Amino acid sequence: MSSVAPAHVHSAEVPQPAQHGKPGGIMRRLNFGTGLIGGIGLAIIAGVVTSQFVPSGYASPVTFAPMEGEYVYLAVLLGWVIGFMAGMGAFVGPIRWMLGRESTHLDAEYMAGKDLGRSRYWKYTTDHKVVGIQYLIVTFIVFGFGGLLAMLIRTELGATWTEVFSPAFYNSIIGTHGIAMIIAMIIAVSGPLGNFIVPMMIGARDMAYPRLNALSIWLLVAAVPCLISSLFLGGIQDGWSAYQPLASQAPIGMLGYQMTIIVFAISTGIASVNLMTTILTMRAKGMSWSRTPIFVYGIFAASLMGLYAFPFYQYSQILSLSDRVFNTSFFNPLEGGSVWLYENLFWLLGHPEVYVIIIPTAAVLMEILPVFMRKPLFSFNFAVAGIVGVVALSGLVWAHHMYMTGWAPAVNYPFMLSTEMISIPVGFLVLVVIGTLWRGTSWSRLPLMAVYAVVFNKMIGGVTGIYLSDVPADQYFHGSMFVVAHFHYMLMGAGFFGAMGGIAFYFPKMTGKILDERYGSIGLWTVFVGFQLTFGSMFVAGLQGQPRRVLQFDEQFDISNWISTIGAYTIGVGTLIFLGAIIFSWRDGPMVSGNPWASKSLEWQTPTPVPLENFAVLPVVTERPYNYGVPDPYDEELRAHDGDELESAGAR
C-alpha cells in the first residue's frame, strides 16, 4: 500500500491542521466490541429507567393491553441503536467538527483502515471496499436468518396432517421471513457490489462521503438485532406488510419490526445519497454517460427509487408505532383513522422496492454478459432506456396491490394501464440480454450460468405478473399462493440468482480468490432445480385457490404443497453448498491475478488486493465500455454483395 500515491496532494500554501497524538485519536479504541458494550449497556439503562417511570398496570385505553412492556421494549431498542452507534464511533466525527477540530490526512487514512489488517472490518472504517465486504457478510447473515424461517414455513405447510407450530408462531415466522428476505435482497447487490465495485468502475478513489458510507452499514448492523429480537417477543404476526389494524393487535415484537424499518430506511437513504453523489460527480475524466458501464446506471436507478420510496415506508411505520405506543389514531378506523391510508403509504414503498431489488441484478447481469460472451452489450442505449422506463413508471403502479381493497374502484383502470406498460421497458432489458447472447461463443463459467437462470426465472415471473396486473384475473389470484409464487420468481428467481452471479463474478476482485467453479455450479443448479419445484407447484396451489399465509388448508392442495416442501429443502441444500463454496474458496482458494476474466472495464484494471485508494494515477476513459469482439464476418460478406444498402438499413 505504501507504493500508492497519497490521495490528496496538498499545495504548500494551504495550512494543514496539526496532528495531535496518534492518528485516529479516540477511534483507535472503538470497534465492534465497544459498540456491543455501548449498545447493550445503554439498552439496559434505558429499559430500567423507563420501567421506573411507567406506572405498573397501565393499559392502553384503545386495546386494553398492558403498556409497560411496550414502553420498556421501545426504550431498549432506542438505547441499543444509539448506544451501539456511539460505541462504534459514529458520533466522533460530528463532535469533532462541533469542537472545531479538523481531521488531518493521517486521521483520514486511519479511518480508512490503513495498515489495520483484518481488524478494519470490525471498525467504523470509511474505505468503500471494507464497507462492501461488511455488506456482503450482513447480507449472508440476514439471508441465512430469512432462509431458516423459510424452511420452518415449508415444514409446516408440508406436514399437512398436523400443526407443527402454533398459529401465532407460524404467523410471526411468515412475517419475519418476509421482511428479513426483503432487506437481504435489497442490500444483496447494491450493498456489496454497489459499494465495493462502483467507485472502482467509475475510476474514483472512494465514495463521495466515506463516513456516511460507514454510517449506512453500521446502522444496518444495528437494525438486525431489532428484527431478530422481535421474533422472541411474540413476533410480527401480521405479515411483512403489517397492515393496520392487525398490527396493533400484534404482541410487542411488532415494535422490533417498526424500529428495524425506521433504522433501515435511514441507512438506505444515506447509502442512496452517497451512491448517487458518487456516480454523478466522481466519474473519471472522459467517462461521459455513454461511456459509463450499465451497472452504474442500475445502481443509480436503484438509489433513486430507494430515495423516493423508503420515506413512505418509514413514515408509515413511525405513524404505526405512534398509534401503538401513544394511542394516536392515524390508522385506527374506530377513532377516525384510515386503513387505506396505511395501505397506500406501504405500497408507495412496496412497488418501487421490487425494482430496487431487480434493476441492480439485471444490471450486474448485463455487466457479466459482454465479458463471458466476448462481444459488446447489445444495444447499450436500449438498456439505458429500459432502466429509465422502469424508474419512470415505478412510482406510478403501487395501487395494483390494492385492486381488491375497494378503496377506489375507478383508479383500477389507470393503474392497470401503468402496470402493464412497465412490461415494455422490462422487455427492453430482456432483448438486451438475448441480443448479447445472439450468435456468441459463450465462455461457460458460473457467472454466465446465473444469467441463464435469471432470464428463465424472470420470464416466468414476468408472464405471471401480467395475470396479476389485470384486474379481472387478479380478482381470482389476489391473496392466493399464485401471488407468492410470482413474487418469489421475481425477487428470488431474479434477485437471488442475480446476486449469486454477481458475487461469483466479482469474487476474485473482492477476495483475491476465485469462486470454486465446480461446487459453486453444483450449488447454483441445485438451488435452481429446487426453486422450480417449490414455486412451480406453488403456482398450481394458487391456481387451485389456496389462499396465502395459511397454515392449514383443504386436502386438494396437499400434493402441490408436498412438492413445494421437497423443493424448498433442495434450495436449502443448494444454498449451503454455494455458501460452502464461498467460504472454502475465500479461505483456501488459490490467489488469482487482478483480472482473471480478461475484462476490459476499469474496475478489473486495478491490482488485487485492491490498494487503499484504488488507482495510483486516476484513469482517463477514452472509449465506450464493452469494446469486445471482432467485425462480423456475415456483415463483411453481405456488404461485399449488397454494397451499402444493408448497412444503411441496419441489418448487421
Next chain:
Amino acid sequence: MTMTQAPQEQPESPTNRPPSMHRFKNWMRRPYARHVMIWTVVIGFLLLPLCWLLLAAMNQTGAPASEIMQDIETTVFVFTLVSIPITAFVFAVLLYSLIGWKRISSDEPPMQENPAIFTNRIGVVLWTVVTSALAMFLVVWGMIELAQITANSYGTISANEQPGGNQSVIVNVTGQQWVWTFAYPQTDGLVSDILYLPVDKPVYFNVTSKDVIHNFWAVELGVKIDANPGAVTTAGVTPNKLGTFNIRCAELCGMHHAYMETEVRVVTQEQFDSWVREMGGRRTS
C-alpha cells in the same frame, strides 16, 4: 464455429424483389436463424397446453358458477396464449445459446472473440413494436373485461332500488375474527353463517368488518373484495349454477385466518324462499 459457416448459396441480388423481403430471406439462410425460428415454434407448441392446464387447475376446486368467473377464466386463457410467442422465442434463444452456438469451458479466458453486434435497428424496432402491441392488447382486453364485470356485478341492480325490492338479493357481509356472517336486510332480520343465494338472480354484497381487514372471496363465483373496518365495500354477482361453493378469507387476519372458511349454497328460488321461512325470516317485501 458458427461464424465460419458461410451460407450455402450466394445471396440473390435484389433485382425485382422488395428489399425488406430480400433481406429477410437472406437472413433466414443463416442456419442459426432457421434453427431459432424452428425451436421457437416447437417450444411454443410445447407450451400451448398450458392454456388449458391453467384452467384445469383453476377448475379443480369447482367449475365457474357465474359469468364473472367465466370471464376471468377466458382472460387467463387469452393471456396465456398471448404470452406464449415471446416466452417461446426467449427460451429458444436461451436454449440455442447453451446448445446451438459453441461453448468453451476452459479455465483460461478464451482467446477468440465474437462478432461485435452493437445493435440491430430492425431487431430493436420489431421487438419494441411487437411487445408494445401485445402489452396494449392486454390493457385493452383487461379494460373491456373489467368494464363488463363491473356491469355484470352492478348493472342489473338499479342504483335507486331500495332494500325491499325483489329484483335482486342484498346481503350484508360482515367479517370478524374468524367468522363470516351474512345478513339479509330484505328479510326480517335474517342472519346466517352460511351464505344462501337463489340461482340466476343478481346479488349485491355490502361488505364490512368488525375488527381487522378480511377479504371476502367466493371462489367459484369469482367475487373478491376486502372487508375493511370502518368502511363498506360493494361487490355483485349473479350465480348461474346450483351447488355448494367455497368462501375463504384471502387477507391475513390473525391467528385463525386459515380456518376462516364457510360455504355458499346456490339453490333454486323456491328452496331459497322456504329456507328464509324456515329460518324465521319473513320477506318484508
